[in-house]
Each structure stands twice: as structure tokens, then as C-alpha cells.
Amino acid sequence: MKLPFKLRVILALFQLGRERRQFERNPLYHQQRMWRRFRRNTLAKSPLYGDQRESCIEDFPIQGKLEFTRDFDFINTRGIRFDDAMHVAQEAEDSRDFTPTIDGVTVGLSSGTSGNRGVFLVSEEERAFWVAMVLQRILGFSLKKRKVAFFLRANSKLYTSVQSRLIRFSFFDLLIPVEQHFTELNDLQPDIVVGQPSLLMMLVDAQREGKLRIAPHKVISVAEVLSSEDQKAIKSCFQVSVQQVYQCNEGMFGQTCAHGNFHLNEDGLLIEKDWLDETRFQPIVTDMRRKIQPVVRYKMNDILHATKCDCGSKMIAVSQIEGRTDDVLHFDGGRRIFPDFIRRAVIGSHKDISNYQIIQEDSKTLSLYVDPKSLWDVAAQALTRLFEAQQLLDIEIRRVENKTHIQGTKFRRIHAQRH
Numbered sequence: 213m214k215l216p217f218k219l220r221v222i223l224a225l226f227q228l229g230r231e232r233r234q235f236e237r238n239p240l241y242h243q244q245r246m247w248r249r250f251r252r253n254t255l256a257k258s259p260l261y262g263d264q265r266e267s268c269i270e271d272f273p274i275q276g277k278l279e280f281t282r283d284f285d286f287i288n289t290r291g292i293r294f295d296d297a298m299h300v301a302q303e304a305e306d307s308r309d310f311t312p313t314i315d316g317v318t319v320g321l322s323s324g325t326s327g328n329r330g331v332f333l334v335s336e337e338e339r340a341f342w343v344a345m346v347l348q349r350i351l352g353f354s355l356k357k358r359k360v361a362f363f364l365r366a367n368s369k370l371y372t373s374v375q376s377r378l379i380r381f382s383f384f385d386l387l388i389p390v391e392q393h394f395t396e397l398n399d400l401q402p403d404i405v406v407g408q409p410s411l412l413m414m415l416v417d418a419q420r421e422g423k424l425r426i427a428p429h430k431v432i433s434v435a436e437v438l439s440s441e442d443q444k445a446i447k448s449c450f451q452v453s454v455q456q457v458y459q460c461n462e463g464m465f466g467q468t469c470a471h472g473n474f475h476l477n478e479d480g481l482l483i484e485k486d487w488l489d490e491t492r493f494q495p496i497v498t499d500m501r502r503k504i505q506p507v508v509r510y511k512m513n514d515i516l517h518a519t520k521c522d523c524g525s526k527m528i529a530v531s532q533i534e535g536r537t538d539d540v541l542h543f544d545g546g547r548r549i550f551p552d553f554i555r556r557a558v559i560g561s562h563k564d565i566s567n568y569q570i571i572q573e574d575s576k577t578l579s580l581y582v583d584p585k586s587l588w589d590v591a592a593q594a595l596t597r598l599f600e601a602q603q604l605l606d607i608e609i610r611r612v613e614n615k616t617h618i619q620g621t622k623f624r625r626i627h628a629q630r631h
């Protein structure tokens with residue numbers, strides 16, 4: 213029997229609530245039970261994982277974006293071919309008709325920071341879970357009617373499905389220059405604004421200049437790394453704290469708690485940590501709630517900082533997402549500098565620096581963009597001091613007048629180019 217979507221969401225809300233309680237009571241027991249269920253109900257139907265006899269998660273192969281896309285046809289449990297899914301997704305994006313489905317499964321296009329794009333598949337039931345997750349862990353319940361302004365690269369059925377009498381979603385296209393949205397935003401007066409930090413910062417500028425006059429109760433940052441300085445600027449402009457969501461395509465991996473840390477949703481995820489140093493790790497994620505396109509030991513490129521949180525949750529706490537492993541600058545002799553050090557050096561060099569970008573061109577050259585431009589020398593000197601302290605003595609810092617950001621894509625403030 214096909215359930216109405218709203219009923220599915222309500223059922224998902226109950227299940228999510230129950231699973232969270234079970235996890236908090238006994239994390240290991242809950243995860244083992246989820247894992248057994250996931251293997252039996254989902255992995256058994258996947259050609260790639262179906263005959264995996266071993267029961268231990270460590271026996272499964274680790275996947276990156278490359279392998280996940282390469283093995284698409286064998287991973288999904290519905291026999292959907294990558295080329296067909298990509299074709300449907302591409303056509304939908306070109307026509308800006310955002311309801312692409314294939315055999316009743318919604319197809320989404322993942323927005324990578326670089327070239328190779330992927331597609332992802334979500335069923336009606338998974339969408340209901342996603343919506344329930346957004347309601348339960350991000351928006352929170354309220355009986356007051358709320359309007360949400362959601363900035364996206366491409367709309368997807370996934371997002372418009374959070375539509376009800378109590379929540380009204382308005383979709384703003386990231387590919388259109390932001391100025392063209394101001395009138396609509398001023399008319400809408402959203403209660404909640406969701407977007408990537410670079411977009412939120414454009415709204416901050418517009419609000420300060422008086423072009424934008426909105427008073428959201430909640431600002432939610434998605435997709436890019438939210439630096440603490442952007443967080444402060446958004447907070448002081450709109451007088452609300454910024455909530456962060458950590459997600460990848462349709463997988464909701466974590467969100468900030470009342471204490472300001474992230475918690476990874478371990479009541480449905482198995483998280484293995486690949487340690488980079490004492491506090492930093494790269495997460496390897498298994499999403500036990502996926503049914504159509506199982507995510508098993510998917511290694512994220514993100515650098516997470518492990519921490520302890522006093523809020524009471526037993527789920528892994530993360531103090532910040534520092535950036536991507538591609539953003540770590542590599543120098544001769546195997547030396548590396550994490551993006552956080554670069555960020556602190558530049559921001560710490562002068563209080564008026566509001567925007568910057570550093571791109572490593574090769575092992576000896578970086579380009580640096582600073583706004584305001586008059587502070588370029590100050591920032592460059594701070595970077596030189598940082599490099600000297602690491603015994604990196606002959607690094608050239610080039611001045612660039614403009615930042616590199618293709619509209620509609622993720623903005624990367626610190627970026628190491630690989631050749």
C-alpha cells in the first residue's frame with residue numbers, strides 16, 4: 213500500500229525519536245541491531261554487497277567519490293544504471309523542472325566542487341526520513357507558521373517536500389545574481405534562511421547597506437565550511453546564532469547542538485575515524501538508513517575536530533569542520549599546513565580583514581586575495597611569518613585582485629590546487 217507522504221513523515225518522526233533514545237541508552241547495542249537490519253534488508257539486495265559473507269564492517273571496502281560513482285550500477289538496490297540516472301538528472305536541470313524520477317525513485321545531481329559530478333537516488337520513504345530529520349533536528353517543532361528561504365544550486369523534490377501548512381519553503385536559485393532576490397526576500401520576510409556561508413555573507417552585506425531588510429529567527433549554514441569570523445558577522449547582523457548542518461547530498465550527517473558543537477547522527481550512522489593528528493579526523497561514514505543507494509564506508513574529504521560536549525548526547529561531538537583534505541597545503545619534504553592555521557594567520561593579522569582567499573598554485577607559490585585591498589601586505593607578512601616558523605623559507609605569495617568563485621558552486625577560501 214502506498215502511504216501518503218505526510219503520514220510517512222509522521223511515522224519517520226516517531227521512528228527517529230525512538231532510535232535516538234535507543235542509541236543514547238545503549239549506543240553499541242543499538243548500532244549492532246541497526247547494522248544487522250541494514251545488512252539483511254538493504255545490502256542483501258545490492259549486487260556489490262549482497263554476497264559479502266563477512267559480517268564485520270571492517271571487511272567492506274572503503275569508498276571515495278570516485279569508487280562510489282564508478283560502482284553506481286552495482287551498489288544501488290534497484291538495478292538503476294548510472295547513465296540513465298545521469299541523463300534524467302541532467303535533463304531536469306537543463307529544463308529546470310525539478311522533479312526527475314526514474315522507476316519512482318528521485319534522482320538528484322550532486323554539486324561537487326570540481327568536475328566529476330555524481331547522481332544520487334532517493335526513494336519516497338527516504339525523502340520522508342530526510343524531511344523528518346530536518347524537522348526534528350534542524351528546524352525544530354513550532355505551531356507557528358514559518359517561512360523558509362532556501363538557497364540552492366538546483367531545486368530538488370527532496371527539498372520541496374518539506375512543505376506543509378506550518379512550513380512554507382521558498383526556493384532561491386543560486387545561479388541568479390543575489391541582488392535579484394532582494395525584493396522577493398523583503399516581501400517574503402523569511403523566518404528561517406538556509407544557505408551556504410558565502411551566500412549568507414552576501415546577505416549580511418546587503419542588509420548592512422540597507423538593500424535587504426529581513427529579520428530571520430534562524431539562520432542555517434549548509435554546504436561550505438562556516439568560519440568563526442563569518443559566523444560572528446552573521447550573528448551580529450541578524451542577531452541570531454547560526455546553526456550548521458553537515459550533510460552530503462541527501463545524507464544528513466550532523467547538526468549543531470545547544471552547546472554549539474556538532475553531533476554526528478550516530479543513531480543511524482556508523483562513523484569510523486581516520487585520524488590525521490590527535491584531534492583531527494576524516495570520517496568514514498556508513499549510513500544505515502539508506503535503502504536504494506547504500507552508503508557503506510564512504511570516506512569524506514572533510515577534516516573534523518573531535519571534542520567533548522557537555523550537552524549530554526553520546527553521539528560523536530565535533531567542534532568544527534575545518535575544511536577539506538584537499539585544502540591542506542602541501543610543501544616539499546612532506547610538510548603540510550592545515551587550513552585552520554592559514555585562516556588564523558590572515559584573520560589575526562588585522563581586525564578589518566573581512567574577506568580573503570588563498571590558492572596554492574604549486575609547492576612554492578600561493579596566490580592571495582585580501583579585502584580590503586589595502587591590507588594585503590599585512591596579511592602576506594603574517595603568512596610569511598607562519599611559513600618561516602615552519603622552516604618554509606622560499607614561498608612566493610602573489611597578489612591577486614579578485615577572488616575565484618564560480619557562481620552557484622561552493623566557495624573555497626583556502627584551496628590547494630593539485631597538478
Ligand SMILES: [Zn+2]
Pocket residue numbers: 469470471472473474475521522523524525529
Ligand atoms: Zn552537544
